[in-house]
Amino acid sequence: MTNQEILEKQKKYLWPNHILYYTEPLPLSHGDGLRVWDADGNEYLDFFGGILTTSVGHNHPKVTQAVQEQAGKLIHTSTLYPNAPHVNLAEKLAEITPGRLQTSYFSNSGSEANETAVLLAQIHTGHREIIALRHGYSGRSQLAMSLTAQSAWRVGPSFSPDVKHALNAYCYRCPLKMTYPSCGVACAEDVEDVIRTQTSGRIAAFLAEPIQGVGGFITPPPEYFKIVKEIVERYDGLFIADEVQTGFGRTGDHWFGIAHWGVEPDIMTMAKGIANGFPLSNTITRPEIADSMVGAGLTLSTFGGNPVSTAASLATINVMEEEANPARSADIGAHLRAGLDKLWEKYPLIGEVRGKGLMQGIEVVTDRQTKEPAPNAVVQLFEESKARGLLIGKGGLYGNTVRIAPALTATKDDVDRALEILDLSFAEVHETMNVS
Ligand SMILES: Cc1ncc(COP(=O)(O)O)c(C=O)c1O
Structure with a gap:
């Protein structure tokens, strides 16, 4: 054509x-x-x-070969049946993600991974409210649009009242009209102000992208996330790093962007670069947090952890390690x-x-x-x-x-x-x- x-x-x-x-x-x-x-x-x-x-570039031959081999063997199982690429990828991600993140739930898009992360945080803490950042982008589902804080990407009439937005660390256009470093990273304290003025005082989680992607690659100063993590912990919340754009070595030196800020997230979401274009996303956390889902109700993902996508991801990570x-x-x-x-x-x-x-x-x-x-x-x-x-x-x-x-x-x-x-x-x- x-x-x-x-x-x-x-x-x-x-x-x-x-x-x-x-x-x-x-x-x-x-x-x-x-x-x-x-x-x-x-x-x-x-x-x-x-x-x-x-x-790792369009049609990388090693990814294509892995996909072809897996497609010739078994294309689909659903999450009802364990399969080798699914568990092997989970093991690999436990190895390359920071700190104690170890246990995965695979889905198909960044939006779904963020939905899964918020649900997990709410069930684990028993709290409802989520703090996200202005200018952030979290996806196109209704909850993900609620987490998003750019009006153009918030489509439709209804959003979750559980999401509140704090100021972002946009130094070039400081929302507090201050200048780094004399500002003392004052914007980070807004997370506490929002918790104290707009929530019940106990939060389920704080969710942020280490570098805001759709927001225009807004990069917080080095101290920012450590200050925020300390505030989030004080209010019993979990720290969710949305690594959908920043994951898999994109930001250099580390496999995941949040490592630049020396913070260990409680939950991390990833998608985009995970499988070189195959639809796949993941929500990874510590085992004791994932355990909260046991007894919380039934859940499945028909396409989650699809063998072809997870085989593509394993090959993609392998290429990253080699080249x-x-x-x-x-x-x-x-x-x-x-x-x-x-x-x-x-x-x-x-x-x-x-x-x-x-x-x-x-x-x-x-x-x-x-x-x-x-x-x-x-x-x-x-x-x-x-x-x-x-x-x-x-x-x-x-x-x-x-x-x-x-x-x-x-x-x-x-x-x-x-x-x-x-x-x-x-x-x-x-x-x-x-x-x-
Ligand atoms: C940081 C971030 N989170 C979540 C998403 C949503 O991912 P998806 O489009 O795969 O649902 C995006 C998409 O651009 C994103 O940039």
Whole structure:
């Protein structure tokens, strides 16, 4: 099929609320590593990986082989029957997740993993209320939209009254109009204020992304999560780290992002990069917390822990260990960051570059003094970079943050090519916007 034929059917047969990137949406046909091709045969360098999901590159041969072997053997069991890839993946995740996290419940999406985490925290503590962070994104189920704190992503008329939102650590646009480090990370104390003023005073959990993904790669200062964890413990809550975007070495140096903040979560959720594109998510916790589910009622997941997806995940983690471990992501990420920092020096449109490892964001503004968001500049940057063969992502409450997150197998040459295209594209945007 051609691009045009796919677009016509998309329009006719799919709900119109599907968000599609680019003025002329881009139907993808096939991929190989960091490259993808559209249905008309045009090649692109993929620096967004289907939203940070093709973690070791499109169609990695070792993942494909594992999938083919498993598909030839057994495609489905449901969670009613144990199977080897399911238990082996649980064992592997117990090994690479921090601290005492050891026991897993697999499902199919980040939204489901967060639902499972909140349910577990509520049953374990006997409390209802959850603290989440402003600008956070937790998924598209009703509870996940309630946890989400960006109005555009909160669709529909009803949300859970059990979720309250505290200020996030958005240093570039400090919600308290303070400056780090003289602020003393005052925003972290808002978690306590919210608990004391908007809840019964006892919470089930605090849930946050170590780096807010859809929020625009907002990266809290080093002290932030330790302060919050201490508050959450004082009010009997559990700490849930949503590692859907930050997991699996994405942030460099560690397998999971929260390790950068020296905090051991009670529950962790993961999805996206877990299986290089196969639908799979997980909620992992300590055995004594998981034990609370015994006797709480019946639960199953028809597709949860599907043998093909879990086999894909085991192969993906294996590839990471062999070719793209967290230390390598830190190194390639530092190279990417150095290049983006150079673009910051060159283009006043770039207000801030932030992130960790291979999760780097560029917040685009019309003026560095006023920090007025420039979403239109990002729209143009998208078109310019696509025309030159580079795919990137975007996010942020104001739609003005570029999200750069290539597969962890990206080489320095791939990064240099992407930086070159971004440089040319920013030059065009600058020209159009007449920024001096
Ligand atoms: C941090 C985070 N949590 C949860 C989700 C929801 O995941 P899914 O789209 O797989 O339901 C997302 C999706 O972007 C996410 O970024």
